[in-house]
Structure formats: C-alpha cells, structure tokens
Amino acid sequence: MVEFRPVPDVLAYLAGSWEVARVVRDLADGTEGTFRGTTAFTPLDGGGLLHREAGGFxxxxxxxxxxxxxxxxxxxxxxxxxxxxxxxxxxHDLDLRSGRHVTDHPCSADLYRGEFTVADADRWRTVWRVGGPAKDLLLVTDYTRRAPKGA
Structure with missing residues (x-):
C-alpha cells in the first residue's frame, strides 16, 4: 500500500526551490522525451506563490x-x-491535505487529468495523462527540494 504525506498548507509546503525531472511519453508512437531543470515558488504580492520553471527539454x-x-x-x-x-x-485546483489530489483541466478537445502525490517533506510527484483527438501523452514529474544556499 502506498502512503502519502498529508500537507496541511500546500502553499507553505511548495515555497522554495525544487529540482525537476520529467519524462514525457507519447503513447501513440512510444516517443519519449525528458525535461531537467528547476522550479522556484516565490511569494506573490497579495498572497500566493509565483511558480517559475526553467530547464532543458x-x-x-x-x-x-x-x-x-x-x-x-x-x-x-x-x-x-x-x-x-x-x-x-x-x-486547476490543488488540495494536498490528504497527500494526494486528482484534478482535471479541459484544453480544447483534449482532457488533462493530473494526480499529485506527496512522498515526504522534500519530494512530490505529478502525473498528467493527456488524452483526446490531438494528444495521447503521459507526463511524470518528480520534484526534489533543493537545499537552501549556504546549507
């Protein structure tokens, strides 16, 4: 049985910098790609976080x-x-109070179904299944918290 770590406040949990490793698989033809980079969640004026992801695909x-x-x-x-x-x-919405959340995002005729899971204080994952007439994809992203500078 897989156990997930409940997160009482998703914004507090995400704040900071994360290493990102993503695998993108085209289920129609088996082609696979990867993304490696970082994501920073920084405070927004008025509350919330700005998510900036950058790297190489x-x-x-x-x-x-x-x-x-x-x-x-x-x-x-x-x-x-x-x-x-x-x-x-x-x-989409995001509720990690149970450590796991499933959500949908319709995009034109395609549907993105996302599953978010928290492993521990420093690791979480997203799995997006994208299906429809234009896309047949699976995107799996692992996030690992980066150590603070000077640590």
Whole structure:
C-alpha cells in the first residue's frame, strides 16, 4: 500500500526551490522525451506563490530551453490552492491535505487529468495523462527540494 504525506498548507509546503525531472511519453508512437531543470515558488504580492520553471527539454535527441510560469493562489478552503496560468486563466485546483489530489483541466478537445502525490517533506510527484483527438501523452514529474544556499 502506498502512503502519502498529508500537507496541511500546500502553499507553505511548495515555497522554495525544487529540482525537476520529467519524462514525457507519447503513447501513440512510444516517443519519449525528458525535461531537467528547476522550479522556484516565490511569494506573490497579495498572497500566493509565483511558480517559475526553467530547464532543458530533450525530444528526439534535441535539447532546447523550456520554461513556464504559473500562479498558485490561496484556494477556497484553508490550505488549498487555485492554480492559474501566468495570464490569469484557470488551470486547476490543488488540495494536498490528504497527500494526494486528482484534478482535471479541459484544453480544447483534449482532457488533462493530473494526480499529485506527496512522498515526504522534500519530494512530490505529478502525473498528467493527456488524452483526446490531438494528444495521447503521459507526463511524470518528480520534484526534489533543493537545499537552501549556504546549507
């Protein structure tokens, strides 16, 4: 039986810097790529966290720079988050109070189904299954907390 670590306050848990390792698998043809980089969750004015991810994405043997920015805002319930794209559009909810959360994000005709799990104080994972007429993907991302500078 897999056990998950409950997180009473997702924003407090995520704050800081994380190493990121992602595997992207195209289930239609078996092609696989990887992303390696970092994610920093820094305070936003007015509450919440700014999520900035940057690194290199390797696909079909070619590595290119890749980055994304999200906003993790306080959710409707204490300890949860409302995740938004950088431009403010809704992405998904996030509630790790049980240590595990499943959520959906419709994108055109495709559906993104995400599962978030917390292993311990310094490790968590996301698994996104993307299905629809345009995509058939599996994205597995492992996050490991980076030691504070000077530690």
């Amino acid at each position: 390797t696909w079909r043997g070619v590595t290119r720079p890749a980055e994304r920015t999200l906003r993790f805002l306080p959710g409707a319930e204490t300890g949860t988050a409302d995740v938004r794209f950088a431009d403010g559009r809704p992405f």
